[in-house]
Amino acid sequence: MSCSQKQGRSPFPSGNPFRKMLPKGSDLPSRHLALLKEFEEKLADKLRKLMPKGEDDILSLPWMKLSLQLLSQTHDDMNSLITELKLPVCDRDDTWVCLYLDNSANLLDLCNAFISELSRLSQGQLLLQFGLHNLDPTGSINLVKARTSFHSWMQHIGSSNPRVENCSSIILELVKLLVLPKPLNSSKARVLMHALYGVQVQTLFVFGVFTAAFTGSPQTLIDLPVPKANLWAEAFVDLQTSVNQEIRELVSSERNFILKELEAVDSIVKGLCPMLDGAAEGDEALRKSATELQKRAERLSEGLDLLSREVDGFFRIVLSGRDCLLSELRKGIVLSCTMQESKAEPKMVKAIKWMRTSFL
Template sequence: MRNQGGFSSIRAVLHRHFSFHRHGNVHPCQSSALQEFETRLTERLEELKLSGESKGFLSLDLLLHAMSVILATHSNVERLIPESQLSLSQQVDNSWVDEYFDDSAKLLDVCNVLKEGITEVENYQMLVQLALHNLESSIESGNDGRYVRAKNALTEFEEAMKKKEAMLEKEAESNQDVPKSKLEKCSSMLRTMGEKLLSPKGPEAVKANGFLNAVYGFKVTAIFLCGLVVTALACKQRRSSTTVLVAKQYKWSEALISLQLRVKEVTDEMENGSIAQLEELHNVDASVRGLHEFLNGHLTDNNFLITQEEIAEMKVMLEELRKHSSDLGIGLVPLEIQVNELFRMLISSRLALLDTISNSKTCGPYLMLSYENVYRSSVHA
């Protein structure tokens, strides 16, 4: 959870501006505030696309950049609240409240799946680190037993990757329902969310004085970019990454549509032989395969027969694997921190809105629905 001060601040703002207004006036600064939100989101999406072109759309650097866009956009939506005067009166359609709780609950589930996906990659990383440690020690000591332990760790890594590949092939070939991985289920859920997401129209958008348009912008951005992270962490999927049907009237629409098309091109063109989609994991996988083959060619009956020239060759392979493994490890920790921060942000905003609704005169069914959703999210945390 976020610190109490942060939650209290959001709660106070929401109390002030989401409360019951029978005769609320349009804030004169709202138009410029919303324009600034749309401009900043446009710039972030354009920068993200440029970053993808230079660093790779399925690299950890790009995923970290994508998560920072989600977090910054959520923060900008929160800052728009003081400029809004939303009514919760019975005379106005409040379906957006239900939609917000439902979509944010699903995004909380996405965060949990992403954390599990990151943990899975970290487990692969541990096997590689174990192999590197044993190989480096064996070169110094000449201990053949360490070569065997290194080979076993690399074998375990390869078997884990092949298991994923076999599961995907089984899903693709079978006409029957086959259990899917959590990442695959998560990808399907995000795809469905993107297909069903609707832009605020008519009285709803006017009533909110543009605030719901910003909420829509955040949800579109979060659904697509979380889908990109899911795609990168999963092994090669049968379908391309999540796409969102984007309303075209917003300043940021063109930037997001262009980014989606580019990501789809990249994922569709990935080489067929690749198991891992995350660039750094793919590089580790390729290095592991080469080193594993080298060890198999020299390890006989637990005796490692190798010349000095071959030791020099193996050192080069070790250095390559060490570099790729380091690139993978460096990005995983900050990515997990960002996912946890998104989870905390979503919980904080849900509780703040719930607190406001519970104190309004028209809470009724929304209060019960909200308590149920918040409870479900807390159980999954």
């Protein structure tokens, strides 16, 4: 399935994967080439849409939400391609199946980690709201309780999440899976592998950025050298260069958080806490800071909620893709058994056992 690879700057130690998959002079049927071309053009368009319009877009919650929406669309396109090709999988061409399922298992793990972190960040909103409640001039102001709540929020939000910290190793595993296998006999499988590579690259980029946003570390940012033959290559390289460079600059600025909305709230809270010592009710500066914090906290809360829904939706799409593939595999097994009655029973038993133990 996946190939072993030493950690380094280039994930392609064995050469250009496309030369292996689609060598010069390969005679893929025109229908298959048309399907692949349509898939790649859609992917290029999505990558161009994700190109940030300004520095403030990068690592903002709306931009992260958009990146996951577009990634979900790509995985939907992949599911449709699997269905369109109507591929029976023979014994020799099951490598791409293993690769697809290896990738999807890693993606489910990443989704679970991100959902955990988004939930943790959302829980911190309760501490912010309690602190703001104690600064509400229409109620009973309690500066001591407000200060305690804000300090608790900073401790909570500054703590680490082991599940997110583990995402780095999962990202590296996805990089290893980018090393594509030897040429396949089936033209349908070759098209699927070619398309799957594009899905992998977009997925690895988006989830690497997500991990950097949640950990504050650029460790998962990898400058992938994609072959120029891809219709989406130029759009991807432009996007990767712009986003990775900005994230590295944010990290080098030694901010506590590089997620824009979280950094904005943290900055206000840190400026507000000293004002609570000895402040009097009706203090105008305190009132303005509390008002601004309320606005920023609401923006953060809304962004976290919307992004959580997108992650959950992507999780479901990945599961749907696995179900789609397994359904096509079962069809292929039934067809193979019908054509080879003398060998049907042992092959079917072996195949079903393989699917159950490996993929379900």
